[in-house]
Amino acid sequence: MLKKPQTALDQYKNKRGGTIDQELTWAGRLWYFKHWRGIRLTALTAILAVAYVVLQPEPVETVNLTYDIDLTDADRGTLTITMIAEGNLPDYLDLEFPTGIFGDTGNGVRPHDPSGRALGADGEMGVPLAVEETDFGWRLATQQVSRAGFIYRIDLDRVPGSEQDIRRHISTPVAGGLRAAGFEIFLEPRGMEVRDITVSMHNPTGMPVLVPWPALVKGKDLIAERRRQLATNSGEASLGLGQGFKPGVGLEPATRIKNPMDTAASVPSNLLYHPRDMADLNNSLIICGNIRSLESRARDTVIQYATDQTWLFADEAALELIRRIARTEMGFFGNSPTDQITVLLSANEVTSDDGFDVYGVHTGSSVLVMLDPETTWGMLEEQAASVIAHEMFHSWLGEAIPQSDPQMLWFTEGATTWYASRMLVSAGIWPPEHARGLLGARLERDYANNSLLGKMSVAAAAAEVMADAEQVRFGYAGGVNACIALDEMLARATGTVRPMDEIMRKLYEDRARGGLTREMLLETILEVTGVECGVWLDTHVYGKTALPPSNQLI
Numbered sequence: 001m002l003k004k005p006q007t008a009l010d011q012y013k014n015k016r017g018g019t020i021d022q023e024l025t026w027a028g029r030l031w032y033f034k035h036w037r038g039i040r041l042t043a044l045t046a047i048l049a050v051a052y053v054v055l056q057p058e059p060v061e062t063v064n065l066t067y068d069i070d071l072t073d074a075d076r077g078t079l080t081i082t083m084i085a086e087g088n089l090p091d092y093l094d095l096e097f098p099t100g101i102f103g104d105t106g107n108g109v110r111p112h113d114p115s116g117r118a119l120g121a122d123g124e125m126g127v128p129l130a131v132e133e134t135d136f137g138w139r140l141a142t143q144q145v146s147r148a149g150f151i152y153r154i155d156l157d158r159v160p161g162s163e164q165d166i167r168r169h170i171s172t173p174v175a176g177g178l179r180a181a182g183f184e185i186f187l188e189p190r191g192m193e194v195r196d197i198t199v200s201m202h203n204p205t206g207m208p209v210l211v212p213w214p215a216l217v218k219g220k221d222l223i224a225e226r227r228r229q230l231a232t233n234s235g236e237a238s239l240g241l242g243q244g245f246k247p248g249v250g251l252e253p254a255t256r257i258k259n260p261m262d263t264a265a266s267v268p269s270n271l272l273y274h275p276r277d278m279a280d281l282n283n284s285l286i287i288c289g290n291i292r293s294l295e296s297r298a299r300d301t302v303i304q305y306a307t308d309q310t311w312l313f314a315d316e317a318a319l320e321l322i323r324r325i326a327r328t329e330m331g332f333f334g335n336s337p338t339d340q341i342t343v344l345l346s347a348n349e350v351t352s353d354d355g356f357d358v359y360g361v362h363t364g365s366s367v368l369v370m371l372d373p374e375t376t377w378g379m380l381e382e383q384a385a386s387v388i389a390h391e392m393f394h395s396w397l398g399e400a401i402p403q404s405d406p407q408m409l410w411f412t413e414g415a416t417t418w419y420a421s422r423m424l425v426s427a428g429i430w431p432p433e434h435a436r437g438l439l440g441a442r443l444e445r446d447y448a449n450n451s452l453l454g455k456m457s458v459a460a461a462a463a464e465v466m467a468d469a470e471q472v473r474f475g476y477a478g479g480v481n482a483c484i485a486l487d488e489m490l491a492r493a494t495g496t497v498r499p500m501d502e503i504m505r506k507l508y509e510d511r512a513r514g515g516l517t518r519e520m521l522l523e524t525i526l527e528v529t530g531v532e533c534g535v536w537l538d539t540h541v542y543g544k545t546a547l548p549p550s551n552q553l554i
């Protein structure tokens with residue numbers, strides 16, 4: 001296999017899926033997005049990877065992984081995680097630290113106190129296994145071991161970084177518990193094929209837990225089967241596995257509100273989930289503590305609202321707002337890529353002067369929105385709704401249609417921002433004039449009057465995710481403007497209304513093709529409209545020729 005040297009960050013980018021996104025409310029002083037993750041394979045490495053898969057025989061080492069998360073100390077911000085690897089284990093198991101958002105282990109959650117044990121086939125504890133620290137994590141000696149348990153601890157209350165650094169606020173202690181993103185807590189075995197992943201949560205105090213999608217283990221049989229497995233593994237009790245494991249118990253506390261709007265049968269929830277792959281594992285958001293949750297449905301998708309705050313608006317009203325947004329976005333695409341969408345409203349604890357009013361983050365099918373605790377219902381509808389709609393839209397554009405090439409960020413962010421406004425209008429949450437006014441003002445300020453107009457291409461501005469705020473605003477507002485202008489140009493060429501809608505749906509339909517590239521977008525436009533627009537993109541998006549601000553905003 002061709003291999004080029006990689007920095008820790010490259011490895012991180014290549015390995016960890018998904019996208020994290022941060023933005024300011026429309027009404028704020030600044031418009032600001034940052035993407036930390038989601039930059040994975042370049043086109044070239046993608047080709048190499050495909051060649052590797054095609055040419056390479058089946059890797060010998062395949063493992064099944066179980067992560068048991070012990071929530072005993074979660075209310076103090078600490079997790080004890082036991083990773084059990086079983087299968088064809090090599091002589092050493094290289095375990096990579098969760099690299100956090102920037103792949104910067106010095107500035108993020110850092111696991112500690114490792115220990116390893118061989119495990120017998122029937123679950124009894126075997127000999128201690130040697131653990132060695134490496135550049136990227138730990139190496140566990142697993143000679144002649146077919147089942148290994150590895151314990152480590154994570155303290156979420158000791159994450160370094162500046163107060164306004166949003167990274168500190170994703171995985172963090174919250175009232176009575178914590179929330180933790182998968183990409184900050186799970187160790188990954190390196191250079192192995194992972195066949196099956198199970199995450200179980202040990203919840204002895206019965207605290208409310210939101211078990212993340214993907215693939216909640218549903219149905220009594222699966223739960224019973226899993227309980228049997230865990231029961232027979234009782235020898236691992238000291239490894240933190242199986243103790244007090246009571247599926248569902250943690251999810252029925254008094255704080256759980258019966259949702260009067262939920263006409264469908266209640267959704268089975270328990271303390272197990274089953275990620276499809278490592279990207280799913282990394283994307284999962286685990287939330288426990290003093291949370292209230294409500295569930296509703298839009299078609300077959302569970303819409304879940306959760307919060308750890310008391311707000312000036314009713315939980316039921318917030319859930320209904322979220323459900324209307326979800327239903328509209330699902331209606332636009334035809335279905336949801338996941339069978340659960342969770343929106344967590346939490347307090348914005350970023351109090352510095354250069355912080356933002358509202359932060360939105362999405363990981364997998366979870367959306368975290370951090371709001372001023374004084375947010376009124378009116379503010380939620382007028383301002384925060386756009387953050388919810390934006391982040392939720394990324395479930396389709398950004399997650400299902402993966403954002404993997406920085407050169408496509410103009411499209412992913414531009415289209416998501418534009419469609420979020422249109423979805424709010426379609427859902428009846430925003431009057432069209434409100435959406436037009438906000439979009440228009442934003443294009444005027446951040447694109448038409450931006451000092452970079454004509455000096456830098458929109459694609460280049462948007463691609464540099466760590467650029468200064470002026471450039472980021474230019475790239476993203478330019479992306480919105482380019483998407484609308486492209487739609488107008490295609491509408492004129494084809495005589496159809498909003499041809500971009502069909503292009504979006506086609507991109508979603510063809511999502512199995514992998515990371516979105518410029519070529520993929522061009523092909524899809526050609527297929528849907530018959531228009532070749534490479535030159536147009538080269539001129540207005542990848543080139544510096546300014547477009548007039550669009551008129552047909554909504």
Ligand SMILES: [Zn+2]
Nearest residue numbers: 021033413416
């Ligand atoms: Zn975004």
